[in-house]
Amino acid sequence: MVIFQNVSKIYGSDGRQMAALEDATFSISQKEFVSVVGKSGAGKSTIIKLIIGEEKPSKGRVIFGSYDVNKLKYHELPQLRRRVGVIFQDFRLLPNKTAYENVAFALEVAGRPQSDIIDFVPQSLEMVGLKDKMLNFPKELSGGEKQRVAIARAMINHPDMVIADEPTGNLDPINMWEIIKLLMKINELGTTVMLATHNKDIVNNISQRVISVENGKIIRDEARGKYILV
Template sequence: MIFLIVMKDVWKTYPNGVMAINGIDVQIQKGEFVFVVGPSGAGKSTFIKMIYREEKPTKGTIIIDDTNLAELKERHVPYLRRKIGVVFQDFKLLPKLTVYENVAFALEVIDEKQEDIKRKVMDVLEIVKLKNKARAFPDELSGGEEQRVSIARSIVNKPKVVVADEPTGNLDPDTAWGIVDTFKEINERGTTVIMATHNKDIVDKTKKRVIAIDGGRIVRDELQGEYGYEI
């Protein structure tokens, strides 16, 4: 059994005294699809941010692909993030760049060769079904299309894990399902997917692993789980 992510006795207290994560222990296998659920303020976003080292634990161990994030020097964080794709609720696209350029940017910052950039960008635009929108700008896209560009950007480096914080939060139900189907396809290609969400319908019908966080603790961890909270 290969564990891609291991958290041992992880705590996170912010400078204002708020304890966001309260002694978490969890293991996530390579190739899993995991929903992270719980009420607002439960610690889901902090949990997600610690995986890509946006936040550091106050105490405890986080190991991703044999790297201990608690001991990782700041200069090595960009190299860690090549293994981790991140998808945000608000897309974070660059408005003056085309779809192609937004995705290519993730490769240009790591000095990828131009001929490789073109091939890789068009490959991921094919996966997210946006090859015909390569020359469009973000303001010419629907919200769902913008989110798929964000997903394409997150997977163009072929990361080992993609983390998504409320990626369907701003989308209508039909569009949200399209985004989830895209994540499922990425997962079927071997990438571990971890998604924080409030979308009960998607969690209940998708039947993937569910980690429920409440009060900074994992209160439930089920294979083929359900959302478990009233909306």
């Protein structure tokens, strides 16, 4: 599914360089649930940007399925990104569109026919428990509900992988665990999930594979890991 082969990402010029990621090697298999943990600036976001082709590695290879991300041309990136659903901490919903329209928009930009939108959007919102709030605007939804809309949007193209980038950072504990349960349900149904987080309680309670990142380096990769960064 995802393969990083000795991947480094260097920012800056020759006189002043910073390694956001250094010599990272790991793989993520289909149907895995993986937590990538580390403090802010550790390199988690760089890994995500490399997977979705937002950045190219300075060294090494990034593979996603049949795509060699290093070699993808700009016009080929949408094909890759339709295979990956990304969920952000700040939801990134369009404020002037309803929950239904926010999810439908992902299909519209992919060029899907209206019949697909009519069929799939209600199904996706029902999966996250929001079928009765399809016509609500983001300002009418709680933080947890906004994140559920974001998850429905991420899943609407039936991606091979979902990447959740600090998805619970703006949520209270009750909604936090509801979102984590939803991500685990998505994984149980066969979608690979990568959770980028610095939340120790989540990582220690779900008992899944943990990749620990510190100062741009992968320092630990455990099949049933704990959050043990200092």
